[in-house]
Amino acid sequence: MSAVVDHDNPAAGLAGPVLGDGDFQFLRTFVYRHCGIALSEQKHQLVQGRLARRLRALGLKDFGAYCELLRTEPERELGELASAISTNVTAFFREVHHFEALANEMLPRWLEQKRREGDRLRIWSAGCSSGEEPYSLAMVLAEALERCGRNVDAKILATDLSPAALAAAQKGVYPVERLDGVSAERRRRWFLRGEGEYAGLACVHPKLRELTTIAPLNLLHAWPMQGPFDAIFCRNVVIYFDQPTKQKLFHRxxxxxxxxxxxxxxxxxxxxxLSDEFELIGRTIYRKRSA
Incomplete structure (x- = not known):
């Protein structure tokens, strides 16, 4: 999800419906239970402003009607609620040292170990936002596969709760200025530049799409995949969870x-x-300990 609560305009939407204390407390409990995000009392006006847009989109007259929708059909609105109260912050090759460790140390070792033709390699981008992280991983993975020259069944799973973020990731089209973290060589190789009405946009190369599976997933709910994964990226997500939620997630x-x-x-x-199942091996890189 890579989500942070929006601080840019806490008074937005105050001219519309008023979020009463009872409805706000219900929303706090609902968001914590289903999204793992703890909203403080200080977020009251912010939530009112952000969710006023959802009321307009749904044609609801007040927050009581919105809360009733969540009570009766929680799954229908959960992703939109998460999108409304959070802002997806991401970039290509954000925290570049992670990708350098993957490219220079980990992937060469893993691919050497997978000697049998068809061996699988799986990386999970948990909280993929609008796709910059998994497509950055796909670039690094595609380049490593070319260097090794071995047939490896390699895939990246990219998941998020936000429908808007997932739609952007599926589309894979970004303003050129969003490619600041991508080297000139990788821009030429892994992006298709738009022309005419698409000038100023860049689309990810089809090969990156082939390596990447994008799907909706709530980290707090059941997970359909069984693993194992060779690596998991879950960055700038758990900072908004409380300690018990973090502990459960790390264990999972x-x-x-x-x-x-x-x-x-x-x-x-x-x-x-928070966890004795991992040990620190680099800058915010942890390794699963032996049992």
């Missing part, structure tokens, strides 16, 4: 990783005091 991640496999967190996230 450990269940999908073999011993020695890495879990990548965001620059301001840490497992300190």
């Amino acid at each position: 991640f450990a269940g999908l990783l073999p011993t020695g496999a890495p879990l990548f967190l965001g620059h301001s996230e840490s497992m300190h005091g």
